[in-house]
Amino acid sequence: MSTSTTSGGPAPARGRPRLARWFRRAALACAGLLIAVTVASFGYNAATAGRAAPPSGLRYVQAADVRTRYQTWGHTGTPIVLVHGAFESVDTWSRLAPLLALDHRVYALDLTGDGYSERRGPYTVDHLTRQLLGFLDAMRLNRPVLVGHSSGAAMVAEATLRAPGRIGGLVLLDGDALNTGAGAPSALRYLLIDPYRTSLLRLGLGSDALIRRLYEAQCGPRCPRLDRAGVDVWRRPLQVPGAEAALWGLLDAGVPGLPADQLEQLRAVHIPKAVVFGSRDAVFTPQVPAQTAARIGAPPPTLIPDGRHLTMISNPERVAAAVTALG
Helix, strand or coil, rough: CCCCCCCCCCCCCCCHHHHHHHHHHHHHHHHHHHHHHHHHHHHHHCCCCCCCCCCCEEEEEEECEEEEEEEEEECCCCEEECCCCCCCHHHHCCCCHHHHCCEEEEEEECCCCCCCCCCCCCCCCCHHHHHHHHHHCCCCCCCCCEEECCHHHHHHHHHHHHHHHHCCEEEEECCEEECCCCCCCHHHHHHHCCCCHHHHHHHHHHHHHHHHHHHHHHHCCCCCCCCCCHHHHHHHHEEEEEEEEHHHHHHHCCCECCCHHHHHHHCCCCEEEEEEEEEEEEEECHHHHHHHHHCCCCCCCCCEECCCCHHHCCCCHHHHHHHCCCC
């Protein structure tokens, strides 16, 4: 006669050891992959450590504490100073500046952290504005019209607030000058650390197709297609000595901008003002141009039909007309 016994307790968890082994193996695989990627990243960074030289023939002037690259167009008329946005440079104005120079003296500078000016932090509105005002001093400019594109709008706005008697006019081009204009900083910047971010940056800069795709998305179908020289205009400033460290500093500082209540103080500055936006600018919502004009006490904004975020490249004639209308 056989007997059987039953237990009132829970059945043995036979799957738990197997699950634990699977997790250990997955963790080991992930650790191995991380080590391999890290070693590959260090190796790639070492192999691509060579830096590009700035183009020859550039002009420089000392503006505040920054050795500043600049360019001029035209010899007569009232002065206009062009201030670029993030990842841009003097060269961003190559289609607009000659049109303005028909009746004006036109100046453009590379803000520190971009282009070919000396890289010198901090990359804040305060420091960048001091560089801009220092440039006006160095070039002995009397009451110029300041044109700020994208994030450059913050510096021309701040310069006007600091020295209203020195400024003859103000144009915010594809930029609202606010410290919230591009949204909150992405959490990705806390995850992308070296050596990985350096590898990703260099891989991206090595792709002509990626640079062209980003340019076309921001500029639109009216912009000239980038040839090899055009790609180099956007790529090389990020490959010169000190550019990568400056880029991380710029990202850490966030998009430069002013609080709304500070920007509203421009209403009390009685100089000609204009707000110009592409009607299809994907960086900002459709309401931003009118809100910006009201905020600074400017007339209703000029909207460029089908323009995107680089209107000085896609529609230079329309932008030139809006700037020269200030007098």
